[in-house]
Amino acid sequence: MTDFHDGRAGIDAALVQRLLAQQFPQWAELPVTPVKIDGWDNRTYRLGRDLTARLPTAEGYTAAIDKEHQWLPVLAPSLPVEIPEAVAKGAPGEGYPYPWAIRRWIDGETASMESVADLDDFARSIAEFILALQSVDATDGPLAGAHSFYRGAPPSHYHDETVAALAELEGQIDTNLAREVWDAALATSWDRPPVWFHGDIASGNLLVQNGRLSAVIDFGTSGVGDPACDLVIAYTFFAGSSRETFRTAVSQDAATWARARGWTLWKALITKDFPVIERVLDDHLTQTR
Incomplete structure (x- = not known):
């Protein structure tokens, strides 16, 4: 069998x-x-x-x-x-x-630098989707936990893995700065009622038609809780003006962004995604200095 x-x-x-x-x-x-x-x-x-x-x-x-x-x-x-x-x-x-x-x-082409016509417009569309999702009544929604692989939960869930990854990457990245990013994430929390999050807003789950966002798929890690995990695309897909367009349009507070950087850093550390690590560290410096 x-x-x-x-x-x-x-x-x-x-x-x-x-x-x-x-x-x-x-x-x-x-x-x-x-x-x-x-x-x-x-x-x-x-x-x-x-x-x-x-x-x-x-x-x-x-x-x-x-x-x-x-x-x-x-x-x-x-x-x-x-x-x-x-x-x-x-x-x-x-x-x-x-x-x-x-x-x-659902018809559509997977989002990529080649399939998206205008990154700034695409960034605004993703932000619009996130805000619309957050506006849905979260009463009785599935609270973040094992079903969402702890997306939407406090970043402390990933603490041990993050510390271990930082020790392994000593000398390959600026681990002092990375620990500063992680500590900043741990120092904040979502202190409002839980809201809906998608949990995996990544290019592979975004469909495009005629160069514009047409669908968002794969809600397997969705739930209600802290929406910081839905900001990760700022570092994995956007850069420069499109990242700033996204940051402005999605209108999240500094604490939520600190947790978003922490969440992104955790994932990038355990997958050894050095370009994303550098983007997170640079953004932390830009936003906090």
């Missing part, structure tokens, strides 16, 4: 076809094809022209299935661009041990 507990192993188009035949025979004859750009948390397949199937690659990613199915319809009417539409939930079957999801297909 296939070991589906080994990451992406065993998940393929044939499995999707068997699951459809077993659970959704109305779609069993649709062609099943892998999407061109896929993530690690889920394998995604296009079903015909209008649908997709998303299959978690490990148990830790399964919480997103019920969460997205419940909350995507709640969020969608308040957001300025398209987001995934939950169509159906699949159950474990054919040896595959996890729940899975069927979504509506």
